Amino acid sequence: MTHEQMEPYFFLVEEGEEGERIDRYLAEQEEGWSRSQIQTWLKEERVTVNGAKVKANYRLSGGDQISLQIPPPTELQVEPEAIPLEIIYEDRDLVVVNKPRGMVVHPAPGNFSGTLVNALLYHCKDLSGINGILRPGIVHRIDKETSGLLVVAKSDRAHLGLMAQLKEHAMERSYLAVVNGHFPHRLGTVDAPIGRDPKDRKKMAVVLSGKRAVTHFSVLEEMPKHTLLRCRLETGRTHQIRVHMSYIGHPIVGDPKYGKGENYGMEGQALHAATLGFNHPVTGKSLHFEVPLPEDMEKLLERLRSM
Incomplete structure (x- = not known):
């Protein structure tokens, strides 16, 4: 299996995470990743820290840059789907959407269709490839049953800039x-x-x-x-x-x-x-967005006020 056939994930070790074993750290990053699976990927030299191969007992240091390349599911192809989207803002580098409650952000086991990514691929055609075929353009997530604003990167430059703002708590x-x-x-x-x-x-x-x-x-x-x-x-x-x-x-x-x-x-x-507010990762312009409560939460408030 060549690296070109693998889906890359990138992680930056923050302050307070120093000293943790890399297999334990990576297993906590995504649901469904077990320590035994991570250890297998480490043995297969699919993990690098600052560009170097490491073993499962490697202890992390603040600022370590981790790259993990896993084989994508060869039978899976994320298909564009004509799902209605509420686009709040869009330009050549990014798109801001108001995600409805009940929509999964990106494909995963059990949810390979009907996701925000499926809808965006139909709408945008191209999304940043930094997070691989299952999570193209996804900079941050909100839960399936949470509604509201998300920014998605259409270019790699925008993706890296938005990720940096998240890491610096500037968003x-x-x-x-x-x-x-x-x-x-x-x-x-x-x-x-x-x-x-x-x-x-x-x-x-x-x-x-x-x-x-x-x-x-x-x-x-x-x-x-x-x-x-x-x-x-x-x-x-x-x-x-x-x-x-x-x-x-x-x-x-x-x-x-x-x-x-x-x-x-x-x-x-x-x-x-x-x-949601951030500086545009390409132009530097300050952007701020706000959306009202969805109808289901407004109705909930009406019921609770009368209790």
């Missing part, structure tokens, strides 16, 4: 969330590390060995038993807002994984990526 991202209970204060910050839940590897949790995760929140509206929050991400860990809200005792309404499961007739968790 503005805020969410609207409906959570259980009330708060004694109008503003708050959750600063608690997030990693794989040791009791359930399919979930994330606040764990001492996790990566630094910071969520700032403000109260927008109080209802009889619930609160509408604006949550701003300082870091971008998997399921960060969902985990942090559950951790402080205010799980998001309708969250099937970290909440009480009560959705009051709405499908999925009441979480919406409402604002």
